[in-house]
Amino acid sequence: MTLTAELRDILGHDRVLSEPLERWVYGMDSGVVRGDAQLVAFPETTAEVAAIVRVARHYRTPIVARGAGTGLAGGAIPTQPGLVVVLTKMNSVEIDEANATAWVGPGVINLDLSKQTEPHGFHFAPDPSSQSACTIGGNIANNSGGPHCLAEGSTVGHVLAVELVTADGDVVMLGGPAPDPIGLDLRGVVVGSEGTLGIITKALVRLTPNPPDVRTLLTGFASVEDAAATVSGIIARGVVPAALEMMDQRMTQAVERFVSAGFPTDAAAVLLAEVVGLSAAVEAEAAIISEVARENNATTLRVAADESERAKLWLGRKSAFGAVAQAAPDYYLHDTVVPRTKLVETMTRVYEIADRHGITMLNVFHAGDGNLHPLMAFDSEEEGMLDRVKAAARELVEVCVQVGGALSGEHGIGIEKRDLMKLVFNEADLDAQARIREAFDPAQALNPDKILPAGSRCFDLGRPPLEGMWV
């Protein structure tokens, strides 16, 4: 028998792909790194996933779980010739209205979940810009964010339980429907682990009540400093908006050419703020935001008059990356976080880096969280350009780390930032993370080479465990 034959015994012929063109498609996600998919499997049940893991282990073939492949950090590509397990066919949704939760398959598309729960008065709060394509399984793997994570937190706060197929092919439930499940919070560490600790086959997610009212404000400023001061000022006044997004002038101009969202193209920076809640509350909060914006010399100040204007503004924001395609054939999008108070300083340095390397840089980001998304638009056909882009990207990350920031706010580490982990963690910190991984998957059969740089596990640190210890 071969792995292909055994997988076809489990899944049937059609749910195992092995042709070169098919494999080529699944060798990439939305990032810039290409992997080597030897085989692609499409399970429909937990039992099938468990069987796939066991047989792949038998053949010592690395396993990479994958949703829609919208990730930008290369988290879903096989770095070694491997088996890609695509979970998009596992897309059941079971809503529990009384508990405001839903059991969902990993393949459910983020926006579809909110559409299905809308008639029940709920939505799934994490809303990445890719929400019309990305899957809940991928959101959980990357602990995805989105504009509305400012007030609601990232995906981890919205996942109560996960059913996990372990590296041994066992099925285990982590977490549960009641608050504070007893024992170590393994659910919390599996979220964001990018498929290295197991394959999620089902998740219990928390749904958020749809707000009774909403106000969306568009403000424009003559300088990035004024916009950033407005962000700080709003928070200092005790208002944590549902979303607080910033775009620089290059980005608003690109977006306006693309979708005509109504952004002021003469402003150096545009802020999009949204507040939700009872009508009286959102009125008051919108008034505070307006006041702070005026104090900081806002040149444009507009409250979306109705749902269609609001939808248009959000379409503009979420189309930003699509809009860039008009500026250049390729783009490289970064995802770093800095303390909110370091936004202006960081952005000034980020523009300097791009200018020095002769790269066009546009910025659109989650200002309230300090989550930057500098985007470099370029043409990879141009001689030496990709190397310049990569060099600029590294400098940019170093700047963010220097001011006390993190490598990634919502896209994950994957392969792209793996070797940068040493910028933020020392040997003992990385070793501790490697020990967590080792406890789940000692052979590194699941998504090998991701997140942690080679050699993270230092066997000369600390003491070896006692043999057979179980206190």
Next chain:
Amino acid sequence: MTSVRSALDGLPAQSSPVDGAPEADVTVAPSSFDEVGAILDTASEHHLRTLIWGGGTHQGYGGRLDPVVVLSTAGLDRVVDFQPEDLTVTVEAGVRVSDLEDLLAGHNLTAALPETPGNASVGGVVSAGISGWRRARYGPTRERLLEVNLVTGDGRQVRGGGRVVKNVTGFDLPRLATGSFGSLGVIVQVCLKLWPLPSARGCVTVADGDAALAAAYRPQAVIECDGTTRVYLGGTPEEVEGQSAALGADPVEGWDWPEDPAGEVQWSLRVPPALLRTAIKEVRGKYSYQAALGVGELRMAGDEGDVSALRTWAESVGGALVLVDGPPGLYERIDPWGTPPPSLSIQNRIVQRFDPVRILNPGRLPGGL
């Protein structure tokens, strides 16, 4: 290899015994991470069971300990980095929750930690994974933990997470440490995400708590105490007015949080939120109780009664009945946690890798870990 006695004598930062802590051969109160590391390295070498002690308010959870060393975090009491504009604060583990919240309140901020903390330390609350009532609005304490510094059982100093409000840089050690009851290491420092303290605060007593939960649109908390239900409101004055109007009542100004239910034996009953009404019917009249509507936790206190049927039911619906505090003899008759979780073998493998000799609070976690 030195003898155990001379190892104990050689431990740094020795102090007098801590009030309320069980008897031990030595009490230490380190004031630096290096001291904690040196103590745990020696304790691991000589297999010295070590009990970690913060404010002593959550020591009733889990299995009983017969420690050789008591490690008090009282000497780790510094506010390390307070960034009001970034909504973050970094503190050492021994800082009292009440002191921290006082400091934050001076800047109109809160960490939304337990509202009636008593003597609790920040490290103790994080280690026990305890949340305040306002989790109904802001989520549990584990949602607040941005960064953690641990000294592992064998004395390694480890940091996870970072001091920014949004972060997916590597495995989530802060969340794993929250509620770990010291099994991975001594939590020596944490960075917490903060929230603005609402400018207006009020309380409304209502007849139907379940209806109020929906009508008030995300109140700070809805608590039913022995049949009386109060809705805790907060936000801009307009928000509190709007919420009160939706509830059809005028609020009493301010928040008056309930003290823990009185009784010799204290339990935490945890069920899916929609089943809390069923849980209340079960315990009403038999125990003094406080139920967090919309959350699914019910704190109850009373005499040593037979809780086996209640625990069986709670576990059958995906919850638990956890012993929070009680007389020592009770722990010999009943497992304080109940049925251990199905992931016990993975949990054991993680604990082994952080506390290889298993000296820190051994046996405190579910399943005797």
